[in-house]
Amino acid sequence: MANIRQSILAALKQNLKPGLVLQAFALLILVIYFFVPASKPVFVWFGDLKAQYGYFYSFIATAFFGGLIPFLYLWLSKSFSDRNTFVLMVFYLLFWGIKGMEVDLFYRFQAEWFGSGNDWQTIITKMAADQFIYSTFWAAPGITIIYLLVESDWNVARWRAAMDKQFFCVKIPTVVLSNWLVWIPAVCVVYAMPAELQIPLFNLVLCFWVLLLAVLNKK
DSSP: OHHHHHHHHHHHHHHHHHHHHHHHHHHHHHHHHHHOGGGHHHHHHHHHHHHHHTHHHHHHHHIIIIIIHHHHHHHHTTOSTTSOHHHHHHHHHHHHHHHHHHHHHHHHHHHHHHOSOOSHHHHHHHHHHIIIIIIIIIIHHHHHHHHHHHHTTTOHHHHHHHSSHHIIIIIHHHHHHHHHHHHHHHHHHHHHSOHHHHHHHHHHHHHHHHHHHHHHHHO
16 A cells, blocks of 8 residues: 555656646647737637538547657657557647547537636536546547557557556556646636537647657656
C-alpha cells in the first residue's frame, strides 16, 4: 500500500507544474476571447469551420493537434529509436482523430442533457460528468490501455501480460488522478466557451498537454 501511495504521489508531483502551465494557457485563451475584441475574427473563423464541417472537423483538427504535432516533435527529437515511424504516425492520426469525434459527440450529449449556458452551475455539472464519469471510467483507462499496446510493440501477448494487478491498481488510478489534476480546471474553461468553440479549445489544450508529456518523458 505504501508503494502504491508513493507511486501516485510521485506522478501527481510530476504533473503539477505542467498542469498549472496548461491551466494558465487555457485561462489565457478564455480571457482573450472575452476581453480582447481584436481576437474575435480568429475565434469566429474556427467556430465557423466547426459549425460547417461538424465531426469531420473534429477528426481532422484533433488528429492534427493531438496526433501529428506531438508525433513530429517525438520524431524530430529521435524518441522512436528503431520503431516503425510510419505505423506510429498512422496510429497517432487515427487514434486521436477518432477520439476527437468521440469527444465532440460527448460535448453534444452534454449540451442536450445540461444546456448550452456558461453559468457556473452548468459548467460545474458538465465538468463533473466529464471528469468523474466519462474520463474516470472510459477515456483515461481506455487511452492508457491502448498506449500500453503501442509500448508493447503491438505484441498482444506482451500487452496482455502487462495488464497485471500493478497496472490496474497503480497505473490506471495514477493516470485518472493526474488527469483530474490537469483537466478539471481546463474543461471548466472549455465549457465556458460557446459550443462551436469547445472542440477548437480542447484541441489546443490537448496539443499543449501531449507536448508537455513528451518533454517530461524525454527526461
